[in-house]
Amino acid sequence: xxxxxxxxxxxxxxxxxxxxxxxxxxxxxxxxxxxxxxxxxxxxxxxxxxxxxxxxxxxxxxxxxxxxxxxxxxxxxxxxxxxxxxxxxxxxxxxxxxxxxxxxxxxxxxxxxxxxxxxxxxxxxxxxxxxxxxxxxxxxxxxxxxxxxxxxxxxxxxxxxxxxxxxxxxxxxxxxxxxxxxxxxxxxxxxxxxxxxxxxxxxxxxxxxxxxxxxxxxxxxxxxxxxxxxxxxxxxxxxxxxxxxxxxxxxxxxxxxxxxxxxxxxxxxxxxxxxxxxxxxxxxxxxxxxxxxxxxxxxxxxxxxxxxxxxxxxxxxxxxxxxxxxxxxxxxxxxxxxxxxxxxxxxxxxxxxxxxxxxxxxxxxxxxxxxxxxxxxxxxxxxxxxxxxxxxxxxxxxxxxxxxxxxxxxxxxxxxxxxxxxxxxxxxxxxx
Numbered sequence: 461x462x463x464x465x466x467x468x469x470x471x472x473x474x475x476x477x478x479x480x481x482x483x484x485x486x487x488x489x490x491x492x493x494x495x496x497x498x499x500x501x502x503x504x505x506x507x508x509x510x511x512x513x514x515x516x517x518x519x520x521x522x523x524x525x526x527x528x529x530x531x532x533x534x535x536x537x538x539x540x541x542x543x544x545x546x547x548x549x550x551x552x553x554x555x556x557x558x559x560x561x562x563x564x565x566x567x568x569x570x571x572x573x574x575x576x577x578x579x580x581x582x583x584x585x586x587x588x589x590x591x592x593x594x595x596x597x598x599x600x601x602x603x604x605x606x607x608x609x610x611x612x613x614x615x616x617x618x619x620x621x622x623x624x625x626x627x628x629x630x631x632x633x634x635x636x637x638x639x640x641x642x643x644x645x646x647x648x649x650x651x652x653x654x655x656x657x658x659x660x661x662x663x664x665x666x667x668x669x670x671x672x673x674x675x676x677x678x679x680x681x682x683x684x685x686x687x688x689x690x691x692x693x694x695x696x697x698x699x700x701x702x703x704x705x706x707x708x709x710x711x712x713x714x715x716x717x718x719x720x721x722x723x724x725x726x727x728x729x730x731x732x733x734x735x736x737x738x739x740x741x742x743x744x745x746x747x748x749x750x751x752x753x754x755x756x757x758x759x760x761x762x763x764x765x766x767x768x769x770x771x772x773x774x775x776x777x778x779x780x781x782x783x784x785x786x787x788x789x790x791x792x793x794x795x796x797x798x799x800x801x802x803x804x805x806x807x808x809x810x811x812x813x814x815x816x817x818x819x820x821x822x823x824x825x826x827x828x829x830x831x832x833x834x835x836x837x838x839x840x841x842x843x844x845x846x847x848x849x850x851x852x853x854x855x856x857x858x859x860x861x862x863x864x865x866x867x868x869x870x871x872x873x874x875x876x877x878x879x880x881x882x883x884x885x886x887x888x889x890x891x892x
Contacts, residue, residue, distance in 0.1 A: 518549020
């Protein structure tokens with residue numbers, strides 16, 4: 461059943477697909493049309509500000525909070541220069557740094573802007589759970605780039621990076637976070653919440669944070685997170701999950717990422733996951749007492765697609781994925797195995813509702829099922845050939861033309877033209 465949030469996401473995608481420039485902005489309810497004062501105001505000159513010009517020292521001794529905040533305020537001011545460069549160095553901060561454009565149309569930013577900081581580290585001395593770098597958006601923000609920034613926490617702050625837009629009329633979109641390192645924070649490494657969409661996280665490292673490496677979520681009050689692609693990132697040694705998808709979000713795709721040594725699952729996807737391709741899961745569940753009480757690299761509910769993913773364990777991770785399926789699930793060319801204390805590690809443990817459909821192609825590793833759930837398996841390394849469902853209600857029964865085949869409760873092969881309506885339907889064609 462289509463939810464209100466899904467309908468809103470579809471409507472929004474349709475609007476954003478109209479095209480770029482004035483035609484797009486005029487079609488959006490939040491857009492700055494040609495008649496508004498926002499559109500009429502001339503843009504300032506494009507230039508790169510330096511945090512050093514605002515007194516930031518980067519010597520890991522001086523408190524650079526005020527200097528960095530002043531630089532951010534100038535860079536992100538209405539019609540401001542747009543870009544801030546933080547030179548190499550270590551910048552000690554004692555309170556949250558905020559990207560804070562104005563509210564409503566007065567704060568809209570729809571041209572390239574952001575922070576470049578290769579070689580710069582923000583060293584947090586924040587206490588009491590405040591985030592290190594925070595952008596709570598109450599306008600429409602497009603083309604944000606944060607590049608090369610290293611955030612080192614003390615374990616007493618909140619998230620290292622917090623992007624939030626819990627507003628049905630405004631958005632953060634077409635953004636990129638790349639070449640970042642976020643580690644040692646007292647909360648999540650990064651949090652992306654609400655109307656945050658059509659963005660990329662590239663070549664970034666989220667390590668040793670007390671909560672999750674990254675949390676993605678729809679807003680609790682408003683906002684749909686969607687169309688996020690994560691490329692070549694590492695989620696390691698975090699105190700809960702490597703990455704968590706929460707508040708009903710599901711439209712995040714991971715490509716070539718690695719999840720290792722997290723206290724619990726490498727990835728927890730509570731409402732499904734659009735895609736994982738060529739991702740690795742190694743030795744997660746570090747907080748478990750032993751292998752018997754460990755768990756999977758991925759915990760997934762509802763639906764998902766995995767292509768070329770691998771799980772390896774010598775400690776407490778016991779399989780690549782455990783899933784409870786409600787809709788479609790596809791797994792192609794995935795591997796799950798273990799050595800040493802995890803010699804019994806396998807590929808998957810699958811359960812779900814009768815209407816769910818699972819297809820597994822060319823798997824390597826043990827696949828187990830719960831509560832009578834069955835998948836269509838094709839070309840497994842262990843069994844080869846094709847393994848169909850056998851229960852009369854299975855979604856993966858073999859079908860020959862109009863005829864269905866299944867195995868009844870007494871072990872007899874049965875055949876019927878059309879779908880069976882009971883275990884004893886059709887005709888028995890074997891004696892069991």
